[in-house]
Amino acid sequence: MSTPVRLLLCDDHAVVRAGLRALLSSADGIEVVGEAGSGEEALALAARVHPDVVLMDLQLGEGMDGVTATRRLTASGPGGAGGEGREVAPRVLVLTMFDTDADITRAIEAGATGYLLKAERPDELFTAIHSAASGRTALSAPVADRLLARMRSPHPTLSEREHEILGQLARGLGNREIARALFISEATVKTHLGRIYGKLGVETRSGAVAVAKERRLLQ
Known part of the structure; x- marks a missing residue:
């Protein structure tokens, strides 16, 4: 039997975290090893529980936002900002309601392995978590469409x-x-x-x- 994916949840809404934990408890091969309500808490907790994947919201209220937390988590290998000696940085899978070009670009440039919208079906979320754990990119269809559109027209012409x-x-x-x-x-x-x-x-x-x-x- 394969080792389950160790998952850390990061969302500033406790009800959302509880819902995600309940949902993920029904998924094969996924183990929720911690919950964080802020970017700072996610960094500290990741250093202790060593998740394979962090499921990250972008809007985290006051303090560190999800993009900054993603950047620090993905740089948390030896000598990185958040790992305190971790040898392998966790993968970060963004799960958010926001799909603007700016949000998507900032998250991916910060090192996110995937970008999902909260409107996704549960089975798509499960698949994306396993893909992220394996280092494969996971994108919601609307997000992929936006990225392709931007690649086709990367430099908007302003008057x-x-x-x-x-x-x-x-x-x-x-x-x-x-x-x-x-x-x-x-x-x-x-x-x-x-x-x-x-x-x-x-x-x-x-x-x-x-x-x-x-x-x-x-x-």
């Missing part, structure tokens, strides 16, 4: 005005302040923001700034 507005966003200005700074109406600012979000594949101001920084679109 000069959109670049200006993006720069003002990065400075932390609101719509009214941007309108005043660029001598345009707030309605025009909102229209440009909608186009910027669409081109960058994001839904929020912070997401737009994050993607812009990653792609070096800010002057």
Whole structure:
């Protein structure tokens, strides 16, 4: 009989963790060895229980977010940030509600082996956990579609005005302040923001700034 996959859950909602634990208890070859409610707790617990896979949410409330925790966990081999002597870093499988380009890119660049949405069926989650434990990539279909779309068009073309507005966003200005700074109406600012979000594949101001920084679109 093969050794079960040792799994650590990290989600800031206790009810979600309880539901996942109950669900995973019915899965063959998976053993939940710990639960963490924060990124900091996940790092400390991983150093003690040595999971094969960490099932990681991205939004963890106050403190360390899931991307930072993922980066530190996947660097936790000898001399790494979170392992205290671990010889093998755990695989991190993201399980989240968010599928924006910015979230997906940040998680994968941080070292995540897979990226799943919480709308997945249980059997797909089980399969993804085993795939992650074996070092194979596991992606939800919508996530894979987004990655392919980005690969086909990796460099969105922004107009000069959109670049200006993006720069003002990065400075932390609101719509009214941007309108005043660029001598345009707030309605025009909102229209440009909608186009910027669409081109960058994001839904929020912070997401737009994050993607812009990653792609070096800010002057």
